[in-house]
Amino acid sequence: MHNWHEEQFTRPSPVRVAPRRFVLATLTTHPIAPPKRSDSKWMMGDASRYFDDPISFLKESVQLAPVMSMRLGYVSFYLVNDPDIAQYVLQKKNANYLKEPHLMSVIEAGGDENLFTTDGEEWLWRRRMMQPAFHRKQIAQLGDAIADETRQMLATWQAGQQVGMVEAMKLLTMYVIGRTMYNVDFKTDINGLHDAYRTMAETIGKRLQRTIPLPYWLPTTENRAYTAALETIRATLTPIIEARRYSTEPQYDLLDMLLAAKLENSNKQFTDTELIAEMSAIVFAGHETTAVTLTWIFALLAKHPEVEAKLLAEFDRVLDGRDPTMADVPNLTYTTQVIDETLRLYPPAFATSRHAAAADQLGDYAIEAKKAVLINIIGMQNNPRYWDAPEQFNPDRFAPEKAKERHKYLFMPFLNGPRKCIGEPLARSEMAIILPMILRRFRLTLPSPQTTLAHDVRFVMEPRGAMTMLLSDR
Numbered sequence: 453m454h455n456w457h458e459e460q461f462t463r464p465s466p467v468r469v470a471p472r473r474f475v476l477a478t479l480t481t482h483p484i485a486p487p488k489r490s491d492s493k494w495m496m497g498d499a500s501r502y503f504d505d506p507i508s509f510l511k512e513s514v515q516l517a518p519v520m521s522m523r524l525g526y527v528s529f530y531l532v533n534d535p536d537i538a539q540y541v542l543q544k545k546n547a548n549y550l551k552e553p554h555l556m557s558v559i560e561a562g563g564d565e566n567l568f569t570t571d572g573e574e575w576l577w578r579r580r581m582m583q584p585a586f587h588r589k590q591i592a593q594l595g596d597a598i599a600d601e602t603r604q605m606l607a608t609w610q611a612g613q614q615v616g617m618v619e620a621m622k623l624l625t626m627y628v629i630g631r632t633m634y635n636v637d638f639k640t641d642i643n644g645l646h647d648a649y650r651t652m653a654e655t656i657g658k659r660l661q662r663t664i665p666l667p668y669w670l671p672t673t674e675n676r677a678y679t680a681a682l683e684t685i686r687a688t689l690t691p692i693i694e695a696r697r698y699s700t701e702p703q704y705d706l707l708d709m710l711l712a713a714k715l716e717n718s719n720k721q722f723t724d725t726e727l728i729a730e731m732s733a734i735v736f737a738g739h740e741t742t743a744v745t746l747t748w749i750f751a752l753l754a755k756h757p758e759v760e761a762k763l764l765a766e767f768d769r770v771l772d773g774r775d776p777t778m779a780d781v782p783n784l785t786y787t788t789q790v791i792d793e794t795l796r797l798y799p800p801a802f803a804t805s806r807h808a809a810a811a812d813q814l815g816d817y818a819i820e821a822k823k824a825v826l827i828n829i830i831g832m833q834n835n836p837r838y839w840d841a842p843e844q845f846n847p848d849r850f851a852p853e854k855a856k857e858r859h860k861y862l863f864m865p866f867l868n869g870p871r872k873c874i875g876e877p878l879a880r881s882e883m884a885i886i887l888p889m890i891l892r893r894f895r896l897t898l899p900s901p902q903t904t905l906a907h908d909v910r911f912v913m914e915p916r917g918a919m920t921m922l923l924s925d926r
């Protein structure tokens with residue numbers, strides 16, 4: 453493990469770990485309680501600093517200690533800043549670190565459990581049942597659908613137009629999920645569906661930020677909007693399930709797999725409510741994350757013309773004027789580096805939480821049972837101990853030969869271990885197909901080269917505002 457105590461910080465932070473109150477604690481041999489930040493407050497702990505800007509909070513904290521104690525109001529938990537310890541939690545001892553019940557209850561509210569929210573046997577059989585829909589061989593057949601949706605979007609774009617990239621990419625990635633996972637065209641229902649998922653993401657984000665939870669049955673504007681959003685999602689997905697039940701043609705997609713699935717040790721199949729929860733979780737987890745990553749890429753390229761030029765040269769070399777297919781994706785190596793570097797700086801899932809079932813020891817630190825553990829993904833991906841000039845956008849750091857030296861749990865925008873993102877191969881191929889199609893047709897510019905790229909945190913970390921960009925012909 454990295455020696456945290458001897459090394460000088462490259463970029464000193466004004467925040468330090470708080471001195472221990474009792475001499476005894478420092479004299480005791482291992483394990484010891486994790487330290488807290490020196491600016492942690494008596495009443496609210498780290499709540500105001502964290503909620504003010506969770507991203508800077510996490511980037512600062514990662515430099516302080518491998519594991520820290522954190523408190524948001526009355527909720528206290530541990531922050532994991534070290535890749536070895538992250539690996540221990542997510543892989544080696546993963547049976548002790550389950551999905552965090554508070555987060556899962558917020559996500560499941562009004563719906564049902566799904567692959568994302570379950571644990572243990574219940575999770576494993578779902579994962580095994582759904583995995584074939586995401587195998588490389590299966591994904592290989594989805595390139596045409598992705599290219600076709602992108603072509604349809606491009607047909608509505610013209611030079612001189614200003615496009616809100618966040619919305620445009622969310623629509624495109626939602627159409628892609630509809631086509632690739634359920635073989636349906638979401639365009640007819642798109643306005644309602646798009647708004648419903650936005651309401652869902654915003655409400656979950658707000659509910660997670662509350663230190664004192666409000667009951668979901670209270671007839672507040674927020675709760676009513678959330679219930680209406682769930683109803684829209686149900687109303688859109690139910691006819692898709694019904695139509696497929698009566699279809700005689702197998703589609704070999706995720707929906708066929710979900711419909712055929714038999715629950716473990718019984719002949720019981722998913723009920724419609726369970727099916728909708730699973731389908732909806734895929735739409736939710738799969739479209740926004742990919743859309744915001746694409747948006748960040750366009751914005752970063754507009755600010756880094758030298759990277760854009762290298763990318764365009766790769767498109768020319770590999771594609772020779774054609775639209776990309778799945779077969780081209782492995783050859784778009786610099787494109788992959790640009791995607792990785794963007795995900796390093798702006799991981800949509802900037803942190804993830806787990807719940808310690810039993811008391812344990814993380815590195816030198818004792819942790820209590822029944823407490824949450826937050827894995828500092830964005831912090832580790834931007835820690836100056838491991839990354840030269842981490843604030844700079846530099847896709848060369850992801851050159852293939854460098855990957856071997858890197859700790860697998862230091863860079864994990866899709867997570868690592870058994871719970872890693874099931875959609876990673878789809879998301880990566882999708883982005884590698886969409887990027888050349890858009891960038892070879894249009895140059896996208898920001899209002900000014902000085903435009904700063906600000907973030908917001910709702911459920912995922914996303915660009916602040918619409919990220920409006922101007923299209924001009926290549």
Ligand code: HEM
Nearest residue numbers: 568737738741742745801804865866867871873874875879
């Ligand atoms: C750039 C795009 C994406 C990013 C950054 C991303 C990130 C992640 C991360 C970090 C996790 C782990 C969450 C946790 O356990 O704490 C995850 C899980 C998951 N993702 Fe993705 N994801 C992306 C795209 C997709 C796509 C396209 C799909 C589906 C089509 C998808 C479906 C899922 C599902 C179902 C899980 C839960 C897996 C399990 O627990 O077994 N994701 N994703």
